[in-house]
Amino acid sequence: MNKVLITGIASPLGRRLARRLASGWSVCGVDARPWQGRPREIAMHVVDLRKRGFEEVVRSERPDAVVHLGVLREMQGDARNRHDLNVRGTKSLLDHCAAFEVGQLVVVSTGTVYGAAPENPLYMSEDEPLSASRSYPEIRDRVEVDALASSFVWRVPEVRTAVLRPVHVMGPHATGMMADYLRRARPPIVLGYDPLVQLIHEDDWAEAIALALSKKLAGVFNVTGPGVVPLRTAIAETRGEPLALPEFALRPMVRGAFAAGLVPWPEGALDYLKYPVTLSGERFAQAAGWKPLFELREIFAAHRERRSEP
Amino acid sequence: MSAPNEERGDGLLDQLAERLMAALPDSVRELDAQIGERLARIPTSLNEYGVDRFGMEPQSVRRQLLPGALLYRRYFRVETSGIERVPTGRVLLIANHAGQLPFDAMMLSVAMLLEAEPPRLARGLGEYWIPRLPFVSSAATRMGGLVGTPENCRALLDAEECVMVFPEGVRGMNKTFRERYRLQRFGTGFVRLALETRTPIVPVGIVGSEEQQPGLFDLKPLAKLLGMPAFPITPTFPLLGPLGLFPLPVKYRIHFGEPLRFAGSAAEEDAAIEARVAEVRTAIDKLLEAGRRQRKSIFS
Numbered sequence A: 001m002n003k004v005l006i007t008g009i010a011s012p013l014g015r016r017l018a019r020r021l022a023s024g025w026s027v028c029g030v031d032a033r034p035w036q037g038r039p040r041e042i043a044m045h046v047v048d049l050r051k052r053g054f055e056e057v058v059r060s061e062r063p064d065a066v067v068h069l070g071v072l073r074e075m076q077g078d079a080r081n082r083h084d085l086n087v088r089g090t091k092s093l094l095d096h097c098a099a100f101e102v103g104q105l106v107v108v109s110t111g112t113v114y115g116a117a118p119e120n121p122l123y124m125s126e127d128e129p130l131s132a133s134r135s136y137p138e139i140r141d142r143v144e145v146d147a148l149a150s151s152f153v154w155r156v157p158e159v160r161t162a163v164l165r166p167v168h169v170m171g172p173h174a175t176g177m178m179a180d181y182l183r184r185a186r187p188p189i190v191l192g193y194d195p196l197v198q199l200i201h202e203d204d205w206a207e208a209i210a211l212a213l214s215k216k217l218a219g220v221f222n223v224t225g226p227g228v229v230p231l232r233t234a235i236a237e238t239r240g241e242p243l244a245l246p247e248f249a250l251r252p253m254v255r256g257a258f259a260a261g262l263v264p265w266p267e268g269a270l271d272y273l274k275y276p277v278t279l280s281g282e283r284f285a286q287a288a289g290w291k292p293l294f295e296l297r298e299i300f301a302a303h304r305e306r307r308s309e310p
Numbered sequence B: 001m002s003a004p005n006e007e008r009g010d011g012l013l014d015q016l017a018e019r020l021m022a023a024l025p026d027s028v029r030e031l032d033a034q035i036g037e038r039l040a041r042i043p044t045s046l047n048e049y050g051v052d053r054f055g056m057e058p059q060s061v062r063r064q065l066l067p068g069a070l071l072y073r074r075y076f077r078v079e080t081s082g083i084e085r086v087p088t089g090r091v092l093l094i095a096n097h098a099g100q101l102p103f104d105a106m107m108l109s110v111a112m113l114l115e116a117e118p119p120r121l122a123r124g125l126g127e128y129w130i131p132r133l134p135f136v137s138s139a140a141t142r143m144g145g146l147v148g149t150p151e152n153c154r155a156l157l158d159a160e161e162c163v164m165v166f167p168e169g170v171r172g173m174n175k176t177f178r179e180r181y182r183l184q185r186f187g188t189g190f191v192r193l194a195l196e197t198r199t200p201i202v203p204v205g206i207v208g209s210e211e212q213q214p215g216l217f218d219l220k221p222l223a224k225l226l227g228m229p230a231f232p233i234t235p236t237f238p239l240l241g242p243l244g245l246f247p248l249p250v251k252y253r254i255h256f257g258e259p260l261r262f263a264g265s266a267a268e269e270d271a272a273i274e275a276r277v278a279e280v281r282t283a284i285d286k287l288l289e290a291g292r293r294q295r296k297s298i299f300s
Helices: A012-021 A052-061 A079-099 A137-155 A177-181 A202-214 A231-237 A247-259 A267-273 A282-288 A296-303 B004-008 B012-023 B026-040 B058-075 B103-114 B136-143 B150-158 B169-173 B189-197 B220-226 B241-245 B270-294
Strands: A003-007 A026-031 A043-046 A065-068 A104-108 A160-166 A168-170 A188-190 A196-201 A219-223 A228-230 A243-245 B079-081 B091-095 B122-126 B162-165 B201-207 B253-256
Touching (some): A043 A052, A065 A079, A104 A137, A104 A202, A160 A202, A168 A177, A188 A267, A231 A296, A243 A247, A247 A267, B058 B103, B091 B270, B103 B162, B103 B253, B122 B136, B150 B162, B150 B189, B189 B201, B201 B270
Parallel strands (some): A160 A219, A188 A243, B091 B162, B122 B162
Antiparallel strands (some): A196 A228
């Protein structure tokens, strides 16, 4: 049985993916936090990706494949530390993959790296520039991680590398910004704007990662779900009551609330409530035969139930 | 299909619109019903939330086109000629642009809905700053409009849509009265896209819009300061505030020309592309000239 190593295995997505892959792979993983209640057949090491301990894990486990989920997503907290952890951690992971002849690698990025700009066309292809940090400095580390991994695809072709950029992941266990936003009773919206949003069910997302592994994909891929809805419809369908405020009032409010630790989104995230960031999933559909299973209605219904991953 | 909002009973806008409709005279309600009927004849692929993949929502189109249709019938008393020349399937409507505010675009889309057979939903491609404007941006999207990037235009044409483009852009819309019916420089992107997607181009000459709000001059430094594309000074604007941009009751005539089908490659040099742009421009010029000769005054 081939072996896969998952970074960030203790995260909700990591746990889900580990269980999903355990039937066909020998699964091991690393994370900075332990995973209590982990199934016996899954090995895990508590290490920091930037430290020598991680190199030792790759050396001794000798995985055939690596799935890189191990980036810190929370924007609250020390920004310098997050940047260092994510960018240098990814660099070290890429180096080890090349040095220890890992056959394939899947790097989980995010569709938000394209940035929310007024001139965004609908259904952006993977070749669009990653302009998120123009008005959203806190996301710079994610853009750099994506760029490092994307250049690794071509730089080290011996490691078949797939970089996945999903649309907003939703579901009872999802923890992303949009997931959190759409769980709020009164999510703020920018008065006069109602961009289209794209969503994907967390099970579909885990399935997409598994598919990228099994198809041994190399390249950069958007991963999309079942379609688009206006943001306000998404809020209504997740039983939220939008709090519509003009931009000049909302900006300082969000800035203050973020500084005070009341909301997880910095001011720059507001642009995602104004302009569409919609992705074309055609490349992934063609390369992997991807088709999402969950419809929009099912995604909304699932999202309304909040559960934590065992 | 009913909007999900209505089921929850808090579609405030829907309730308001309903009340408003009830209070309106019969003739207006008839017009609304006519818009509804004709919209229903336009094939769309809506998802379970009543929007298509470009964000267009027929209910919203109907609501927004009613004031447009009223202006069309009662205020501008629009007449069309040659609308039967618009072919089915993918098509680019290329028209002149004037009048400080895009009433010409509104009238053209109403014409395509009310007069074309079968009715068409004309999709607008807007300037890059339009999505920045609150309310305008969301209203435009629900109407089926998009930012005018080549990708968006290509996607619409590939979906066999009818796309209207005003290649003069702001240069045309905010020109002064002295330059009325003098076509400004055309962008060339539309010809490349037509070649690439094998789309017929229908030249459209709109007579009337060029006199609807005579611009005396354009205060460019102030426009720059305010981050606006132009700051027109007209006899009524800014004197009467935003209402001062409301158009005069000019008579609109929309003339559709013979479709132009260009053969060739989208990768040709600018010179080759510009020759075709000039051809479209000349066609529009001729339509405008003939249209102006027909009329007795700008109001009739």
